[in-house]
Amino acid sequence: MAQGEVDTKKCGSALVSSLATDLKPRYHFAALEKTYYERLPYRNHIVLQENAQHATRFIALANVGNPEKKKYLYAFSIVPMKLMETAELVKQPPDVTENPYRKSGKEASMGKQISAPEEESACQFFFDLNEKQGRKRSSTGRDNKSSPHPKQPRKPPQPPGPCWFCLASPEVEKHLVVNIGTHCYLALAKGGLSDDHVLILPIGHYQSVVELSTEVVEEVEKYKVTLRRFFKSRGKRCVLFERNYKSHHLQLQVIPVPLSCCTTDDIKDAFVTQAEQQQIELLEIPEHSDIKQIAQPGAAYFYVELDTGEKLFHRIKKNFPLQFGREVLASEAILNIPDKSDWRQCQLSKEEEEMLARRFRKDFEPFDFTLDD
Numbered sequence: 001m002a003q004g005e006v007d008t009k010k011c012g013s014a015l016v017s018s019l020a021t022d023l024k025p026r027y028h029f030a031a032l033e034k035t036y037y038e039r040l041p042y043r044n045h046i047v048l049q050e051n052a053q054h055a056t057r058f059i060a061l062a063n064v065g066n067p068e069k070k071k072y073l074y075a076f077s078i079v080p081m082k083l084m085e086t087a088e089l090v091k092q093p094p095d096v097t098e099n100p101y102r103k104s105g106k107e108a109s110m111g112k113q114i115s116a117p118e119e120e121s122a123c124q125f126f127f128d129l130n131e132k133q134g135r136k137r138s139s140t141g142r143d144n145k146s147s148p149h150p151k152q153p154r155k156p157p158q159p160p161g162p163c164w165f166c167l168a169s170p171e172v173e174k175h176l177v178v179n180i181g182t183h184c185y186l187a188l189a190k191g192g193l194s195d196d197h198v199l200i201l202p203i204g205h206y207q208s209v210v211e212l213s214t215e216v217v218e219e220v221e222k223y224k225v226t227l228r229r230f231f232k233s234r235g236k237r238c239v240l241f242e243r244n245y246k247s248h249h250l251q252l253q254v255i256p257v258p259l260s261c262c263t264t265d266d267i268k269d270a271f272v273t274q275a276e277q278q279q280i281e282l283l284e285i286p287e288h289s290d291i292k293q294i295a296q297p298g299a300a301y302f303y304v305e306l307d308t309g310e311k312l313f314h315r316i317k318k319n320f321p322l323q324f325g326r327e328v329l330a331s332e333a334i335l336n337i338p339d340k341s342d343w344r345q346c347q348l349s350k351e352e353e354e355m356l357a358r359r360f361r362k363d364f365e366p367f368d369f370t371l372d373d
Contacts (some may be wrong), residue, residue: 001076006344009245011032011033012032013032016030017101018101020056020101021099021101021102024044024053024054024056025056026054026055026056026057026078026081027056027057027059027076027078028057028058028059029059029060029061029067029074030058030059030060030061031060031061031062031063032060032335033060034062034063034066035060035070035078036060036061036070036071036072037059037060037099038057038058038059038060039057039058039100040097041055041056041057041093041097042054042055042056042058042090042097042098042099042100042339043055043097043098043099044099046102052090052092053090053093054081054089054090055093059074061073063072074269081100081330082213087215090345095310099345115178117321119161125270159205159248159249162248163248164203164249165201165249165250165251166202166203166204166205166249167180167185167201168203173190173353175350175353175354176188176353177357178198178357178360178361179361179364179368179370180203180362180370181203181219181222181223181369181370182215182219182370183202183204183213183215183216183219184200184201184202184203184216184219184220184223185201185203186198186199186200186201186223187199187201188353188356188357188360188363189253189337189343190343190347190353191342191343191344191345191346191347191348192255192343192346193255193326193329193330193335193337193340193346194255194256194324194335195356195359195360196256196363197253197254197255197256198227198254198360198361199251199252199253199254200220200223200224200227200240200248200252200254201249201250201251201252202216202220205249206249206250207244207248207249207250207298208242208244208250208297208301209242209244209246209250209252209291209292210244210291210292210295210296210299211250211297211299212250220252222369224240224254224305226263226367226368227254228307229367230363230367231256233367234363235258235259235260236256236257236258236259237256237257237259237264237307238254238255238256238257238307239252239254239255239257239304239305239307240252240253240254240255240300240304240305241255241266241302241303241304241305241325242294242302242303243302243320243322243324243325244299244300244301244302244316245300245301245302245316245320246322253325256327257329257334257335261334261335261336262333262334264306264308264310266333266334267306267329267334268306268310268312269333270328270331270333271304271312271328272312272332273330273333274324274327274331275312275324277313278321278324280302280314280320280324281314281315282304282312282313283312283313283314284310284311284312284313285311285312285313286311287308287309287310287311289311290307291303291311291313292344294311294313294315295315299315300315300316300320301313301315301316301318302324302325303315304325319341323342323343325340325343326340326342326343327341336341
């Protein structure tokens with residue numbers, strides 16, 4: 001080793017190394033050794049064993065104006081992760097190496113034993129729906145015993161104030177929660193149109209579908225597919241709608257409609273007809289289109305998704321009837337329960353809600369993808 005060079009095997013900080021392992025930064029800058037050093041980029045996943053993740057580049061910089069004229073500036077351009085496609089983000093550089101912080105068998109095992117209590121307190125703030133004592137449910141949607149290497153979850157977005165729908169919030173009526181995934185959860189609707197009217201809600205604080213991160217969108221879609229299968233097995237089709245207007249936390253309403261009541265075309269016609277009567281411009285958008293392509297974050301809108309994948313969209317410019325979605329589905333043309341168009345007229349006692357929640361959990365269990373290994 002030449003004079004003045006740094007022995008990378010002897011210098012450094014174990015704590016910062018541990019932090020870099022957990023945070024997985026795209027760029028890691030250091031200046032402790034007062035010299036310039038740039039290692040090859042390293043990967044943050046085990047090939048063929050874990051989902052691909054972005055690579056990390058480690059760069060050490062020398063002191064400003066150092067006499068050896070070693071590099072102390074580093075110019076680079078970086079695109080925010082949320083603006084990148086997943087495939088582009090996880091693309092590995094041709095000179096990528098293995099993770100230098102990854103410990104081998106025995107060391108990793110000892111490290112996990114030491115850090116386990118800290119990890120548990122950090123990520124296990126959800127409750128277990130199995131009603132068994134002594135077990136906690138992790139934010140990965142599984143019992144920790146099933147995974148010897150639990151993945152530290154990214155902390156979900158937090159609300160600016162009290163929120164009735166953020167799962168970690170004390171305001172949540174937890175007896176209505178019927179299923180918990182990694183990024184989303186299911187809850188029975190308060191004052192639902194039917195006993196199995198449910199909501200898909202993000203665990204973190206997101207106002208609308210448009211603002212969801214990629215991983216949350218993927219799980220929302222997984223819940224949609226699963227609920228369609230579940231309701232189809234019970235002789236029903238489901239209608240989904242979202243009203244991003246005078247609401248603070250995304251609530252994706254999922255209402256089952258018995259096949260014997262009407263056809264999908266009847267449901268579509270009912271929405272279009274009532275929209276015209278109330279001078280609401282409800283436009284049909286392409287089946288495989290993304291709402292993010294139509295609405296910008298912060299824009300008010302209402303959209304309906306039918307079991308065929310057809311979508312109807314309205315951009316809210318001024319006022320909008322808050323119960324519009326319920327009113328259409330409760331109308332004589334569909335469920336024929338017009339007296340239930342306002343959820344406040346349909347509230348049940350807590351004991352009745354708990355009974356319905358237990359029943360839904362039991363019925364939904366054979367379809368529950370969060371139980372898969």
